[in-house]
Amino acid sequence: MANIIPKNLLEEIRARNDIADVVGGYLQLKHVGSALKALCPFHKEKTPSFHVNPQRQIFHCFGCGEGGDVFKFVMKYENVDFAAAARLLAERCGLRLEYAEGGERGDGTDKPRLYKLHEEVALLYHSFLTEGPQGAPARDYLAQRELDLETAREFLIGYAPERWDTLLLWAAKKKIAPQLLEAAGLVLKSDRAENRSPYYDRFRHRLMFAIRDELGRVVAFSGRVMGAAEQTAKYVNSPETALFRKGRVLYALDKARRSILDARVAILCEGQIDCIRCQRAGFSNVVASQGTALTEEHARLLRRYADSITLVLDADAAGEDAALRAAEVLQAEGLSIRIASLPPGHDPDSLIRQEGPAAFQRVLDQAQSALEFQIGVLRQRDDLASEAGLARATRAVLGTIARTPGAVQREQLLRRAAALLRISEQALRQDLVRQSRPPARAAPAATAPQPRHAVEEVALLEALVQHPELRDLIRQYLAPHHLSDPVCQTLLGLLLEPEAAPGALNVALHGASEECQRLAAQVQMAPQRLRDVEAPPLQAAQDLILVIRRKGLERRRVAAHQELERATGHLRERLRAECNQLTVDIKRLERKWDDDAKLILEL
Numbered sequence: 001m002a003n004i005i006p007k008n009l010l011e012e013i014r015a016r017n018d019i020a021d022v023v024g025g026y027l028q029l030k031h032v033g034s035a036l037k038a039l040c041p042f043h044k045e046k047t048p049s050f051h052v053n054p055q056r057q058i059f060h061c062f063g064c065g066e067g068g069d070v071f072k073f074v075m076k077y078e079n080v081d082f083a084a085a086a087r088l089l090a091e092r093c094g095l096r097l098e099y100a101e102g103g104e105r106g107d108g109t110d111k112p113r114l115y116k117l118h119e120e121v122a123l124l125y126h127s128f129l130t131e132g133p134q135g136a137p138a139r140d141y142l143a144q145r146e147l148d149l150e151t152a153r154e155f156l157i158g159y160a161p162e163r164w165d166t167l168l169l170w171a172a173k174k175k176i177a178p179q180l181l182e183a184a185g186l187v188l189k190s191d192r193a194e195n196r197s198p199y200y201d202r203f204r205h206r207l208m209f210a211i212r213d214e215l216g217r218v219v220a221f222s223g224r225v226m227g228a229a230e231q232t233a234k235y236v237n238s239p240e241t242a243l244f245r246k247g248r249v250l251y252a253l254d255k256a257r258r259s260i261l262d263a264r265v266a267i268l269c270e271g272q273i274d275c276i277r278c279q280r281a282g283f284s285n286v287v288a289s290q291g292t293a294l295t296e297e298h299a300r301l302l303r304r305y306a307d308s309i310t311l312v313l314d315a316d317a318a319g320e321d322a323a324l325r326a327a328e329v330l331q332a333e334g335l336s337i338r339i340a341s342l343p344p345g346h347d348p349d350s351l352i353r354q355e356g357p358a359a360f361q362r363v364l365d366q367a368q369s370a371l372e373f374q375i376g377v378l379r380q381r382d383d384l385a386s387e388a389g390l391a392r393a394t395r396a397v398l399g400t401i402a403r404t405p406g407a408v409q410r411e412q413l414l415r416r417a418a419a420l421l422r423i424s425e426q427a428l429r430q431d432l433v434r435q436s437r438p439p440a441r442a443a444p445a446a447t448a449p450q451p452r453h454a455v456e457e458v459a460l461l462e463a464l465v466q467h468p469e470l471r472d473l474i475r476q477y478l479a480p481h482h483l484s485d486p487v488c489q490t491l492l493g494l495l496l497e498p499e500a501a502p503g504a505l506n507v508a509l510h511g512a513s514e515e516c517q518r519l520a521a522q523v524q525m526a527p528q529r530l531r532d533v534e535a536p537p538l539q540a541a542q543d544l545i546l547v548i549r550r551k552g553l554e555r556r557r558v559a560a561h562q563e564l565e566r567a568t569g570h571l572r573e574r575l576r577a578e579c580n581q582l583t584v585d586i587k588r589l590e591r592k593w594d595d596d597a598k599l600i601l602e603l
Contacts, residue, residue: 005083005086005097005098006098009095009097009098010071010086012095013086013089013090013093013095014057014069014070014071014089016093016094016095017070017089017092017093018054018057018070019052019053019054019057019058019059019069019070019073020036020052020054022070022073022074022089022092023036023038023052023059023070023073026041026073026077027039027041027050029052030048032048035051035052035053036051036052036053036054037049037050037051037052038050038052040061040063040064040066041077042061042064042066042076043061043063043064043066045063049061049062049063050063051525053524053525056524056525057069057070058520058521058524058525059072059073059521059525060521060522060524060525062525065518065522066518067517067518067520067521067522067525068517068518068520068521069517069521070089071085071086071089072085072517072521074088074089078257079257079261079304079305080214080215084215087215088215097112098112110180111242111243113180114180114183114184114241114242114243115217115218115219115243117176117180117181117184117186118184118210118217118218118219118220118221118243119217119218120174121167121184121186121218121221122156122158122208122210122218122221123156124158124167124170125158125159125160125203125208125210125221126152126153126156126157126158126210127158128158128159128160128161128166129142129152129157129158129159129207129208130149130152130153134159134161135159137159137205137226138158138159138207138226141207141226142157142207145273145349146353147273147276147277151276151280155209155210155252155272155276156210156218157207157208157209157210158207158208158210159206159207159208160201160203160204160205160206160208160223161204161205162204162205163201163204164200164201164204165197165200165201166201166204167181167186167187167201168181168187168197168199168200168201178197178198178199181199182199183241183242184238184241184243185202185220185238185239185240185241185244186201186202186203186221186238187199187200187201187202188200188201188202202223202236202238203221203223203236205225205226206223206224206225206226206236207223207224207225207226208221208222208223208224209221209222209223209224209251209272211238211244211249211251211290212252212253212254213243213249213253213254214250214253214254214257214301215254216254217243219241219243219244219249220237220238220241220243220244220246220249221237221238222235222236222237222238222251222272222290223235223236223237224272224273237290245297246290246292247292247295247297247298248295248297248298248301249290250268250287250288250289250290250298250301250302251272251275251287251288251289251290252272252275252276252279252286252287252288253287253301253305255279255284256279256284256285256286256287257305259284259285260285260287260305260306261305261306263285263306264305264306264307264308265285265306265307265308265309265310266285266286266287266302266305266306266308266309266310267283267285267286267287267309267310267312267364268286268287268288268289268294268302268309268310268311268312268326269286269287269288269289269312269313269347269348270288270289270290270312270313270314270322270347271288271290271347271349272288272290273349274288274312274347274348274349275287275288275348277348277349277352277353278348278352278360281352281357281360282357283357283360286348287302289326293322293325293326294325294326294329294330295329296329296332296333298329299329299330299332299333299335300333302330302333302335303333303334303335306335307335307336308335308336308337308338309330309335309336309337309338310337310338310339310340310364310367311323311326311327311330311337311338311339311340312340312342312348312363312364313326313339313342314342314347315341315342315343315344315345315346316344320373320377323339323373324370324373324374324377327339327370327373327374327400328400328403331370331400331403331404332403332404332405333405334405334409336409337369337370338367338368338369338370339367339368339369339370339373340363340364340366340367341363341366341367341368341373342363343363348360351363369416370400371397371400371401371413371416371417371420372416372420374396374397374400375393375397375417375420375421378392378393378396378397379393384421390421390423393421394421394423394428394431395435397417397421398417398428398431398432398435399435400413401413401414401417401432402432402435414428414429414432453485453487453488453519454483454484454485454488454548454551456544456547456548456551457483457484457485457488457492457548458488458519458522458523459544460474460478460488460492460541460544460545460548461488461491461492461495461519461523462523462526463537463540463541463544464492464495464496465495465523465524465526466526466537467537467541470537470538470541471495471496473538473541473542473545474496474541474545475496477545477549478492478545478548478549480492480493480496482548482549482552483548483552484551484552484555487513487515487516487519488519490512490516491516491519491520491523550586553582553585553586554586556582557579557582557583557586560575560578560579560582561579563575564576564579
């Protein structure tokens with residue numbers, strides 16, 4: 001079941017988050033007359049066309065057409081869904097986000113309690129690291145890795161003591177049921193009947209990394225053994241839970257996403273410590289896959305923030321293979337991929353510690369395209385001078401090109417591959433046609449042009465917004481179904497409601513389509529056109545009503561003519577009579593308003 005946030009709570013969140021204050025926290029707003037303007041964050045421009053209207057609590061860009069209320073702005077700027085935007089705004093104004101019954105509990109799990117539990121446990125583990133003698137081994141280990149306590153605080157690193165019941169005892173004092181700890185993946189059930197407790201802690205004597213989602217909520221943990229890992233696994237991770245799916249979470253994305261969005265480039269490494277080292281060295285757009293294979297969901301998550309990914313993985317054969325597999329997944333999502341080769345024996349952590357951030361920057365600067373990297377690996381592993389070796393390499397490269405969804409990107413890769421393999425582009429193209437198959441994923445759609453809505457219908461909506469006194473007139477002669485455009489129909493229905501008022505339109509549109517919200521912002525931010533013409537607003541509205549009703553009759557006549565061509569017998573005669581009557585009605589709707597108004601009421 002979908003999350004349900006009560007409407008009255010949404011209205012309170014909106015009331016406490018003035019859009020000018022919220023947008024002003026992200027952009028540099030300037031007063032130009034009575035308007036607030038800024039350079040639009042959603043497209044490149046040199047002259048400000050992004051407007052904020054504090055009276056109506058909306059924004060609209062007259063350059064790219066984006067618009068909406070404070071929720072929509074946060075969704076667009078932060079690249080999050082509506083529920084996440086509501087949470088961010090609720091936290092901003094000190095409100096607790098609550099869900100109606102059946103909201104976040106559709107899977108039988110109390111997610112808000114699980115989020116709260118994970119945050120508290122993360123702080124508990126952090127306190128074990130920083131306070132008291134039991135955290136000394138973890139502090140010593142961090143010192144060996146040259147990670148100070150400031151870093152531990154920033155990334156909420158902690159320590160799980162060497163006990164079987166640390167969390168169970170803590171939870172009992174706080175009256176937290178062990179079943180909730182089990183649902184969070186923090187404890188396991190024992191299969192030994194002699195144990196006094198049926199549960200025991202999952203994490204024991206490990207350095208604990210709090211795993212956050214892109215919104216900064218702790219959703220899982222990764223526990224690293226300190227020292228040699230001969231008798232036990234190097235890492236123990238939380239299992240998949242109601243909050244955590246390892247194929248959807250990237251470590252430190254909550255810290256990196258703003259930098260990634262600004263640069264449209266993400267750097268992807270393998271482990272938490274590598275990621276932390278990079279971020280502390282100034283590479284703020286680094287995230288980590290946490291040692292798991294990259295998934296399509298990871299790729300889609302990165303695609304929300306970046307256009308290009310630089311992969312930084314180990315320099316051995318296993319690392320090369322992992323980089324090529326990751327590149328394949330990312331390219332299928334339409335991302336541009338570069339692969340950075342680390343010096344032998346180094347990972348990002350050791351390289352930065354021993355040779356400094358400049359050495360890591362050089363590695364990034366020398367990164368190759370995924371295609372160049374792939375051909376380099378193939379050349380190392382096979383004899384491309386032989387006919388069989390070249391055939392194997394060509395098949396592998398063509399497979400990579402075929403899986404790339406963008407036509408332009410495929411064309412560029414084809415030309416580059418021909419040059420690197422020293423074969424003719426034409427021959428490679430012919431082989432691609434024979435070998436290629438439909439890609440696993442369709443090409444990402446290009447930015448679509450703004451839909452064209454009927455000019456007179458948009459003008460009518462603007463008239464209603466600017467002149468609420470016209471509502472009774474329009475309600476008398478028009479209903480939403482008289483409009484041709486479904487989006488305009490929705491907005492007209494809302495504007496004709498008796499309680500419709502500035503701001504109420506935005507509240508009513510939560511859950512509506514993105515285009516519906518965009519057009520709502522556009523009509524509310526439109527200039528006062530009806531005041532700029534010689535005719536008064538009443539006469540202008542009457543003219544719009546006539547145009548809309550006449551076009552509605554014309555649409556009916558076209559539909560009737562189409563049916564007439566297929567009809568026979570009595571139905572054909574009835575349709576012919578209907579077409580004739582519609583022609584007469586259309587002609588009659590070309591007289592002065594007093595006569596036309598009477599006819600409209602009859603239709």
